[in-house]
Amino acid sequence: xxxxxxxxxxxxxxxxxxxxxxxxxxxxxxxxxxxxxxxxxxxxxxxxxxxxxxxxxxxxxxxxxxxxxxxxxxxxxxxxxxxxxxxxxxxxxxxxxxxxxxxxxxxxxxxxxxxxxxxxxxxxxxxxxxxxxxxxxxxxxxxxxxxxxxxxxxxxxxxxxxxxxxxxxxxxxxxxxxxxxxxxxxxxxxxxxxxxxxxxxxxxxxxxxxxxxxxxxxxxxxxxxxxxxxxxxxxxxxxxxxxxxxxxxxxxxxxxxxxxxxxxxxxxxxxxxxxxxxxxxxxxxxxxxxxxxxxx
Amino acid sequence: xxxxxxxxxxxxxxxxxxxxxxxxxxxxxxxxxxxxxxxxxxxxxxxxxxxxxxxxxxxxxxxxxxxxxxxxxxxxxxxxxxxxxxxxxxxxxxxxxxxxxxxxxxxxxxxxxxxxxxxxxxxxxxxxxxxxxxxxxxxxxxxxxxxxxxxxxxxxxxxxxxxxxxxxxxxxxxxxxxxxxxxxxxxxxxxxxxxxxxxxxxxxxxxxxxxxxxxxxxxxxxxxxxxxxxxxxxxxxxxxxxxxxxxxxxxxxxxxxxxxxxxxxxxxxxxxxxxxxxxxxxxxxxxxxxxx
Amino acid sequence: xxxxxxxxxxxxxxxxxxxxxxxxxxxxxxxxxxxxxxxxxxxxxxxxxxxxxxxxxxxxxxxxxxxxxxxxxxxxxxxxxxxxxxxxxxxxxxxxxxxxxxxxxxxxxxxxxxxxxxxxxxxxxxxxxxxxxxxxxxxxxxxxxxxxxxxxxxxxxxxxxxxxxxxxxxxxxxxxxxxxxxxxxxxxxxxxxxxxxxxxxxxxxxxxxxxxxxxxxxxxxxxxxxxxxxxxxxxxxxxxxxxxxxxxxxxxxxxxxxxxxxxxxxxxxxxxxxxxxxxxxxxxxxxxxxxxxxxxxxxxxxxxxxxxxxxxxxxxxxxxxxxxxxxxxxxxxxxxxxxx
Numbered sequence: 059x060x061x062x063x064x065x066x067x068x069x070x071x072x073x074x075x076x077x078x079x080x081x082x083x084x085x086x087x088x089x090x091x092x093x094x095x096x097x098x099x100x101x102x103x104x105x106x107x108x109x110x111x112x113x114x115x116x117x118x119x120x121x122x123x124x125x126x127x128x129x130x131x132x133x134x135x136x137x138x139x140x141x142x143x144x145x146x147x148x149x150x151x152x153x154x155x156x157x158x159x160x161x162x163x164x165x166x167x168x169x170x171x172x173x174x175x176x177x178x179x180x181x182x183x184x185x186x187x188x189x190x191x192x193x194x195x196x197x198x199x200x201x202x203x204x205x206x207x208x209x210x211x212x213x214x215x216x217x218x219x220x221x222x223x224x225x226x227x228x229x230x231x232x233x234x235x236x237x238x239x240x241x242x243x244x245x246x247x248x249x250x251x252x253x254x255x256x257x258x259x260x261x262x263x264x265x266x267x268x269x270x271x272x273x274x275x276x277x278x279x280x281x282x283x284x285x286x287x288x289x290x291x292x293x294x295x296x297x298x299x300x301x302x303x304x305x306x307x308x309x310x311x312x313x314x315x316x317x318x319x320x321x322x323x324x325x326x327x328x329x330x331x332x333x334x335x336x337x338x339x340x341x342x343x344x345x346x347x348x349x350x351x352x353x354x
Numbered sequence: 355x356x357x358x359x360x361x362x363x364x365x366x367x368x369x370x371x372x373x374x375x376x377x378x379x380x381x382x383x384x385x386x387x388x389x390x391x392x393x394x395x396x397x398x399x400x401x402x403x404x405x406x407x408x409x410x411x412x413x414x415x416x417x418x419x420x421x422x423x424x425x426x427x428x429x430x431x432x433x434x435x436x437x438x439x440x441x442x443x444x445x446x447x448x449x450x451x452x453x454x455x456x457x458x459x460x461x462x463x464x465x466x467x468x469x470x471x472x473x474x475x476x477x478x479x480x481x482x483x484x485x486x487x488x489x490x491x492x493x494x495x496x497x498x499x500x501x502x503x504x505x506x507x508x509x510x511x512x513x514x515x516x517x518x519x520x521x522x523x524x525x526x527x528x529x530x531x532x533x534x535x536x537x538x539x540x541x542x543x544x545x546x547x548x549x550x551x552x553x554x555x556x557x558x559x560x561x562x563x564x565x566x567x568x569x570x571x572x573x574x575x576x577x578x579x580x581x582x583x584x585x586x587x588x589x590x591x592x593x594x595x596x597x598x599x600x601x602x603x604x605x606x607x608x609x610x611x612x613x614x615x616x617x618x619x620x621x622x623x624x625x626x627x628x629x630x631x632x633x634x635x636x637x638x639x640x641x642x643x644x645x646x
Numbered sequence: 647x648x649x650x651x652x653x654x655x656x657x658x659x660x661x662x663x664x665x666x667x668x669x670x671x672x673x674x675x676x677x678x679x680x681x682x683x684x685x686x687x688x689x690x691x692x693x694x695x696x697x698x699x700x701x702x703x704x705x706x707x708x709x710x711x712x713x714x715x716x717x718x719x720x721x722x723x724x725x726x727x728x729x730x731x732x733x734x735x736x737x738x739x740x741x742x743x744x745x746x747x748x749x750x751x752x753x754x755x756x757x758x759x760x761x762x763x764x765x766x767x768x769x770x771x772x773x774x775x776x777x778x779x780x781x782x783x784x785x786x787x788x789x790x791x792x793x794x795x796x797x798x799x800x801x802x803x804x805x806x807x808x809x810x811x812x813x814x815x816x817x818x819x820x821x822x823x824x825x826x827x828x829x830x831x832x833x834x835x836x837x838x839x840x841x842x843x844x845x846x847x848x849x850x851x852x853x854x855x856x857x858x859x860x861x862x863x864x865x866x867x868x869x870x871x872x873x874x875x876x877x878x879x880x881x882x883x884x885x886x887x888x889x890x891x892x893x894x895x896x897x898x899x900x901x902x903x904x905x906x907x908x909x910x911x912x913x914x915x916x917x918x919x920x921x922x923x924x925x926x927x928x929x930x931x932x933x934x935x936x937x938x939x940x941x942x943x944x945x946x947x948x949x950x951x952x953x954x955x956x957x958x959x960x961x962x963x964x965x966x967x968x969x970x971x972x973x974x975x976x977x978x979x980x981x982x983x984x985x986x
Contacts, residue, residue: 080770087767091758094799101557105564112568119578120417123430128416173719174754179743180771268405275409279416288408347721 080180081188088191102194110146110201117142131278132312136216138276139209140310145274145302146202148238152246153195155239157266159187160246164253172349183342187247206309219314227309234305234324237331241301242270244338251345273298276312297330377478378486385490403499404506407443411510414438431577437604439513441575443506444600449572450495450503451531452538452595454488458562461546462555470641481543481634488539519603526612530599533619537594540626541566547630550637571597577606591622647731649823649855650693650716655725656879657711658684685711687879688725693857698849700870701859704967708879709859713825716857717747729823743772746816750828753808754815755800761811762796765818772819779818786814790844806837813841817848826858830865842868863959877967891956894966898936899955900929905948916942925950930957 092099121135133141163186166172175185213221249265272280272292277299280289292299304327307320418435421428428434433441461484464470473480518524545562549555567573569592576587576597587593598619601607607615660680686708693699701709714720715727718734718741727734732741755764769779787793790810800808809829816824826845830838846869849856860866866873866887873890875883883890900917904910904925913919913927917939920928931939936954943949956962 076770076773080767083767083770087756087759087763090763091756094758097554098556101560105557105560108561108564112564116568116573119574119580122580123578124417124420126420127413129419131416171752173714173717173747173749173752176719176737177717177742177747178771179739179741179773182737185771265402268402271406271409275413276416279412282412282415285412349720 077180077184080184084188085191089193092193099194103197106195106197107201110198110205113142114139114205127276128278131276132314133276133278134312136209136212137310137312140206140213141276141302141306143202143204143206143209144235144306144309146198146205148235148242148302148305149270150195150198150202151235151239152242153198154192156187156243156246157195158190158192160250162186162189163247163250167253167345167349176346182346183247183339187243209310213310221311230324231305231309234308234327237327238301238305240331241297241334242273244334245269245296245298247338248341251341254345254348269296270298270301273301273303276306277303293326294330297327297334300327300330381478381483381486382490382493385487385494401502404502407446407506407510410442411439414442431575432606433575433577434515436513436515438575439510440515441600441604443510443513444603445570445572445596447503448531448534448596448599449570450499451492451599452534452570454538454542457484457488457539457542458546458555458559461543462549462559465546465549465637465641466553474638481630484543485539489535492535516605519605523602523605523609523612526616527599527603529616530594530602530619533616533623534595534599536623537591537619537626540623540630541591541595543630544626544633547633547637550633550640566592566595569593570595571600575601575606591626594619594622648692649695649730650691650857651728652689652691652716653726655686655689655712655715655727656684656723657686657708657715657720658682658723684879686715686722689876689879689881691874691881691884693855695855696853697872698856698870699858699872699874700866701857701874701876702866702963703859703876707876707967709876710827711879712876713747713827713857713859717745717825718742719747743819744821745823745825746819746821747825748812748816748827748829750809750826750831753800753812755808755811757801758799760797761800761803761814764800764811764815765796768815768818774819782818782820783814786817789847790814790840804837806833806840809833809837809841810844813844820852822854824854824856826856826860828860829858830860830862838862838864845869863963867959875966883966887959890966891959891962894969895957895962896933897930897957898933899957900931900936900939900943901953901955902927902929902943902947902949903951905950908948910947913943913947916946 117135117138121138125134127133127138163172166175166186172186175182178185210221214223246266272288277289277293279285280292280299289299300323304324308324414435418428418430418438421430426435430438470480473483519527541562545555545559548558552558569576569587569590571593572595576584576593579587598607598615602612602615659682661683685706689708689712701712703709711720715722716729716734718737721735730741730744732738734741755761756767765779765783768774769776774782787796790813792807792810792814795803795807795811800811803811813829829845830841833841842865845856845858848854849869856869858865858870871886873883873885873887874881875890883893885893899920904927906925908925910922910924910927913922913929917929917931917935920930922928929939929943940952940954944952
């Protein structure tokens with residue numbers, strides 16, 4: 059006890075490594091916690107699989123009555139299932155890493171619990187965004203991957219213009235998945251931050267669901283009539299349309315040869331991702347400024 | 355000795371109708387105030403609720419483009435593109451009446467945490483109380499969302515190609531909406547009351563939600579289901595939560611069967627009321643048997 | 647240079663004024679009325695390194711707000727403040743790794759996990775060297791006697807045990823300044839005593855600076871030599887505990903034990919009677935009157951024992967709060983702060 063205070067700057071590991079280590083501890087603690095409630099974990103896994111199967115069933119019925127979503131768009135059953143699988147993968151990543159934390163962020167603002175996060179000598183947005191990992195949500199990632207696998211198998215065995223493997227997809231697909239997750243995360247943290255101003259934000263999940271609802275279908279469906287303004291708003295202002303569309307298109311190849319706007323859109327997605335992240339950072343900092351901490 | 359009268363217990367006759375109505379009104383009012391306290395959240399929530407409509411319109415539009423005949427004259431089991439959107443809007447209205455977010459989980463939570471004791475101690479009936487609170491929440495919701503709903507239906511009036519239905523059909527439609535509220539409430543309540551037997555009802559709740567979501571016709575008209583699923587679903591009560599009101603309005607229920615179907619719905623109502631009462635009484639007995 | 651320097655610090659915020667009734671709730675959808683609450687109004691304070699200072703004041707006086715300002719959790723509306731040379735609300739990582747805040751009513755440990763998992767997380771966040779971490783943890787668990795509880799989920803701990811864990815979490819990184827907000831709230835006497843003992847020992851050993859708010863006079867009497875009385879958002883008194891009593895209590899209690907069979911008739915003519923439970927009588931008088939009262943009592947009654955005491959601390963403090971209340975409706979301010 060006599061050593062007193064050591065210089066906190068001494069012996070510090072490099073910054074990035076330390077953040078990684080904190081995240082690893084978060085992930086580990088969450089897993090320990092999830093394993094304490096194993097029954098819950100299993101229930102969540104089973105129910106999300108059930109949900110996915112129901113969804114596949116629904117579109118199976120739709121495709122019994124039609125052969126593609128939109129004329130000449132190329133989104134037939136298997137292509138659309140690749141699209142859906144991509145949606146699930148992205149959503150499950152967001153739900154596993156960011157959803158519980160964003161929900162808790164609004165709760166922390168409401169109850170004044172944010173105080174503790176502000177006290178820690180670590181970036182507050184990092185701490186808030188990754189505090190918990192909801193491991194059971196990753197089940198959907200597996201389900202999505204299986205669906206994509208089956209669909210690709212189906213597509214590459216059809217007689218007419220079969221699916222062909224392009225090596226770059228191994229890098230680009232994961233990369234654009236990450237971009238999509240980043241865009242959705244930015245949106246989510248912005249929504250959560252609004253609870254500083256709105257007082258309560260328990261319907262955060264609803265908001266998020268409703269806005270991301272736009273991203274769940276091929277963007278071509280909006281490119282007509284009065285859908286065009288939406289098409290542009292949700293591509294260039296709140297870029298939720300590129301989230302699933304870009305990686306899903308790259309993988310599913312609905313049109314052969316690729317449409318001439320596909321690569322520019324992919325380029326734009328990178329810009330949109332960076333802009334979203336910066337914007338969410340700005341909103342987050344503004345919300346901290348406004349947070350006045352529920353006192354007593 | 356003139357004080358003797360004061361020692362007599364107060365007359366134990368049931369509350370007068372006036373007092374009872376007043377009590378109900380108070381419960382109703384408090385629940386309504388609670389809803390309106392967070393205006394920002396509430397207004398935004400109501401507005402956002404209409405966003406999926408846009409997606410649905412475009413999705414069905416795109417789907418019908420590849421149906422033979424295109425989006426103008428193409429048909430899917432008797433539904434044109436316009437019918438499909440009209441159906442979707444009407445089923446949404448049905449859901450606005452029948453969906454009971456958080457009811458079942460709240461009831462089971464109250465059972466688990468012992469909060470249910472307050473209904474045993476206070477002179478109120480739990481089912482009646484919950485019913486009033488829900489009705490108030492719904493009224494608050496309709497108060498705020500009538501305007502957006504009206505606007506939405508006005509903007510989408512083009513999809514209702516057949517115009518207004520007959521007065522009798524309209525009456526049946528209104529009745530089916532009110533019954534949708536009652537059935538939705540009772541079904542959720544029953545699931546919640548099962549919490550008396552199983553402490554954790556969340557998995558059960560999820561199964562119920564899934565069935566509810568797919569079998570109520572919220573996602574698509576039940577007629578789209580292939581045989582024999584279509585026939586099976588027609589025998590289940592879920593269809594009254596969304597499909598049935600919409601089908602009535604769109605004239606998909608033949609006129610000669612209309613009132614028979616409404617009667618059937620009433621039968622379900624009675625079955626569910628009895629089920630809820632039995633579950634509640636049995637559950638309470640079991641609960642107090644354990645000594646709370 | 648003082649470790650904490652506060653100059654003219656103030657904090658006010660708007661609160662939504664909720665009205666009662668249904669119509670008001672509906673009106674509230676469209677139009678809201680706000681009211682300004684001044685939680686802290688221009689505080690000046692200097693604290694030296696190694697001091698153990700108590701903030702005293704009724705609910706909503708601004709104690710917690712001041713602590714939150716000092717720890718950088720909220721931004722002030724005016725004034726300046728330096729802690730160890732840092733401006734708290736800039737929240738530099740270096741500043742944040744050199745102090746800690748413990749709040750008795752809030753809990754920062756993971757609820758479902760054993761406390762040691764939360765501690766390990768703190769190790770990562772504060773980047774504490776592994777051997778240093780183990781050493782500190784051993785010392786603290788030893789001192790607080792909670793070694794065996796480390797592996798138990800926090801939700802299964804008693805309130806007192808949880809508070810001890812919170813303290814450990816706060817001290818793992820060896821902070822130089824510790825802010826304690828009601829650390830013993832809701833604890834039983836034994837647990838309160840344990841925590842007091844620990845705090846005193848730790849502070850004496852480490853010579854760290856501690857600011858504490860508490861409702862329990864016992865905490866303050868046991869721990870703090872310096873007392874800062876805050877009421878109505880401003881400092882009303884700053885000095886030692888005995889000075890508080892001297893300044894704010896002009897009366898003394900004279901406790902008499904009468905001889906057996908002696909009746910206390912007419913004793914009220916000597917001084918104000920506080921209580922009579924024969925054979926014990928307690929009188930209250932001005933400090934300068936003590937000699938006169940004693941002489942008169944000894945002359946007129948048969949007395950076996952005499953004691954002269956200060957009034958109980960609680961009484962002094964509640965008088966202090968009452969006297970220092972500003973001319974404005976401070977009770978309203980207090981209420982508003984609690985609600986927000």
